[in-house]
Amino acid sequence: MDTENLKAIIIGLNLDNEQFEYSMTELAALAEANNLDVVDRLVQKLDHPDRATYFGKGKVEELRLSVLDHDADMVIVNDELSPSQIRNLEKAVETKIIDRTGLILEIFANRARTHEAKLQVQLAKLQYQLPRLHTSASQRLDQQTGSGGGGFTSRGSGESKIELNRRVIEKDIAHIKQELKDIQKSDLTQRKQRDSKSIPTVALVGYTNAGKSTIMNRLVNRYGENNEKQVMVKNMLFATLDTSVRKLIFEDNKTMLLSDTVGFVSKLPHQLVQAFRSTLAEAANADLLVQVVDESDENKELMMKTTEQTLKEIGVENIPMITVFNKADILDEPRPQRAGDNLVIAALEEDSIDELVNVIKENSYNDYVINEFLIPFNKGEIVNYLNTNANVISTEYVADGTQIQAELTAVDSDRFKDFIVTNE
Ligand SMILES: Nc1nc2c(ncn2[C@@H]2O[C@H](COP(=O)(O)OP(=O)(O)OP(=O)(O)O)[C@@H](O)[C@H]2O)c(=O)[nH]1
Ligand SMILES: [Mg+2]
Missing domain, CATH: 3.40.50.300 (P-loop containing nucleotide triphosphate hydrolases)
Known part of the structure; x- marks a missing residue:
């Protein structure tokens, strides 16, 4: 989605939460992170969200007027709304409504660069859509039955269309999950290799x-x-x-x-x-x-x-x-x-x-030890190894070989334990 220069109004419901002000400031920053211009900011204090429109009637009307006033392209709500609340608000305000979750998903989608990140974001978006598809389907059916209109044909076709979409999304989700699993398997191998090197x-x-x-x-x-x-x-x-x-x-x-x-x-x-x-x-x-x-x-x-x-x-x-x-x-x-x-x-x-x-x-090298080694002259490769992989404190050439004091991992210490000089 190209969001350059689009105008957004942010709105939040304060349910007497001390973090409310901060979360509104952050919502504005999130909107800006997605290249939106925040043109107005509305808040309402309520004990409970309104079931149908999340905000109260008066606030919804104020929002509608502000949208007209600022010629806003969308409204961003500070919480995650139910699909029906989004739909009802869209109808009342006559503009696109996005909730906080939708906005964050959008930012991640725009930022993702690697194949893995893209798949991860896509998976999150589909998982966000899936229950929404489901609820909106059943609600539309409820409305149809409730009003007595619709009848069997429209109900049936509506249902199968939603059902079809749902199956497509579920299939996509399974597919992406499998692909991510494959990627992660190779990551895991890499990580294991690293671990083994301690x-x-x-x-x-x-x-x-x-x-x-x-x-x-x-x-x-x-x-x-x-x-x-x-x-x-x-x-x-x-x-x-x-x-x-x-x-x-x-x-x-x-x-x-x-x-x-x-x-x-x-x-x-x-x-x-x-x-x-x-x-x-x-x-x-x-x-x-x-x-x-x-x-x-x-x-x-x-x-x-x-x-x-x-x-x-x-x-x-x-x-x-x-x-x-x-x-x-x-x-x-x-x-x-x-x-x-x-x-x-x-x-x-x-x-x-x-x-x-x-x-x-x-905080990272707790398993390091300091050892004194005597490496015979015919084992030059060990001296080389220590010089590149350990913290060599001193080197001295004596009659039987190279005497080295070094700080090294417990694993390396064990590896060369035969050459450790014991001071007895
Ligand atoms: N003045 C000042 N700015 C800093 C300092 N450290 C980082 N910044 C700035 O803070 C901004 C964010 O820095 P990043 O390193 O991208 O932050 P991040 O934690 O990696 O952020 P995300 O990747 O979004 O999680 C950049 O504009 C940095 O230049 C600092 O010590 N002093
Ligand atoms: Mg960063």
């Missing part, structure tokens, strides 16, 4: 626009293996839809896999969360999570809560997590600043990245 995996997670991709790029810039590709950074919601994994090699030869993940937002449609489960599996399999928070955003507490809830929803639990409060430059807070394993930083500043690397490394 390289620690660190995942950047957090609310959209917090600075995850910026941090990823700063680290890849410094430590990326042979100029690994940068990821996209943009000041917009959901800039990243795909998980990308990059290998980092530090000065001491310690390696790490760093993954950047899709950002979260409040009321992320559950169809999307489900569809993106596999993308987010990188986070689920991480040894360490780095939660990135926009320190300069006044709603950061809420954003952290949402992030933690969403992680739970996709089954990411019991993984150690450090929290990084980013964008401290905006508030001009002292940085880098450390409290335990949590950090206040500005991703674009070198000393912030230094400190971040320290904290990440301290």
